[in-house]
Amino acid sequence: MTASERPRVGVIGLGSMGMGMATSLVGAGFETWGCDLREQARQAFAQAGGRAVATPAAMAAEVEVVLIVVVNAEQTREVLFGDDGLVPGLATDSVVLSCATCAPEAVQALGAELAAHRIALLDAPISGGSAKAAQGQLTIMASGGSVLFERLEGVLDAIAAKVFRLGDELGQGSQVKLVNQLLAGVHIAAAAEAMAYGIRGGCDPHTLFEVITQSAGNSWMFENRVPHILAGDYTPHSAVDIFVKDLGIVHDTAHRDKFPLPLTAQALSQFTLASAQGLGREDDAAVIKVYPGVDLPGAAANDGED
């Protein structure tokens, strides 16, 4: 059972989340393969002790457990079934973890297709940001067969501080993740709106942050993102375009069911406006820049860089 306890693991997508997960696995002693199209990411991972390859197919025969850490369901499908994809080379009884934010139905469909190849799927969207990914301290909102959780215990321990087991059915993890993304996105947009309104009204932004974080208006996102605004530093921890994508998924699932989400739609519109203004790759706190006539901290320095 040694192979099951310490399986060879692959991570597809060495971005801000995947790289941290892959290096956490290396640090925990797993033989870890990492795949990314970008040469720079592969070099960084190889230097961190991992085995770096350029295509999913190149690691397929080497690994028993694969974490797919790409941006959406379409990319997850491409990694599995596309050119140079994983599935043809992957051994039966391998396990794939779908870590991207996806519609529940998309994960269920992937699970059915993988089952036809006798490959198991765990619905395993992640939360926590790049810093927690690097520390192996992510939150995972997971669903799937309980036997999978047993097989993956060591892998999950290496990357996550908290694993929520949200049921046996694929899609249940993704549904909870979408609820979390709805709130996270609305709260970032609300934090931006509130800071913009307060600064326009003559409040000192640092005082505002101090008061709100100790009051009923606080949120996890307010506390986490407003410091970026105060520092005038929009280096992306998580980019505006991530919420264009994630709130878009939330919006689409609700729209399909004819279920109204007015606040979500409005927050999505604000991130979309920010992206259209060229801010898509800035930190998501940059959504505050769509509010007109606000004298933001550090604005002069940022304007100089633009």
Added chain:
Amino acid sequence: MTASERPRVGVIGLGSMGMGMATSLVGAGFETWGCDLREQARQAFAQAGGRAVATPAAMAAEVEVVLIVVVNAEQTREVLFGDDGLVPGLATDSVVLSCATCAPEAVQALGAELAAHRIALLDAPISGGSAKAAQGQLTIMASGGSVLFERLEGVLDAIAAKVFRLGDELGQGSQVKLVNQLLAGVHIAAAAEAMAYGIRGGCDPHTLFEVITQSAGNSWMFENRVPHILAGDYTPHSAVDIFVKDLGIVHDTAHRDKFPLPLTAQALSQFTLASAQGLGREDDAAVIKVYPGVDLPGAAANDGED
């Protein structure tokens, strides 16, 4: 200086906030007068050791410090200058605390008019809810002359756990309070939207609460209000109509300055819709009832009571 250290205090408005503040003052040993139009509130306050009167004029000559805990600037003005109002009977050098949520300009105007009568005003909006009011543990977002803070130290200690001193100018406290209310209102509406969406998507509402409160989607309001939804108990701690009012003030101040607040406008619209559906006096978490086709916890019991 004994009178200044332990002044006779009046509280106008013995509602869910004012009653708690008034009884906290009684408990701290202040001779406290309370005013309310409702006989029942006056009886309750008298039983708690206070001196209860039916009009502001009836306490004006008895007190040196008056806390006005009504719903808005118009009512505050009526308490001061209307029929049976405070001002004609109030001694010069008395201090009035304006505790309602008001536009900054409204507080500034009241301050100027009171100054003409040699009465001082502290801009002192409160936050924290009825439970904290009863415990003398409110948060106060205050602005005004520093000499007032010294004179009122004992009074503020009796009612508040935290007093933010937000500057010398009237309106600065109210501006920060409006930012807090913007966030609080948007977060309640977002919590309702997220829970409605998740329940519609098949999530167990209790599990959803457990996961979100440990994730990046959390907010102070999510954690505080969603338990009302889980219990199916919409007994008002703070009513839907309070946010129709407070987000209305935020909206009006921004609209006047031609400043767009799209998330705020959408949240205001949700509370207004809830109020129009007859939910105005229910707990503000009842804004979730405007989402269609959601199987809310305890819904059967509630339907029976309607």
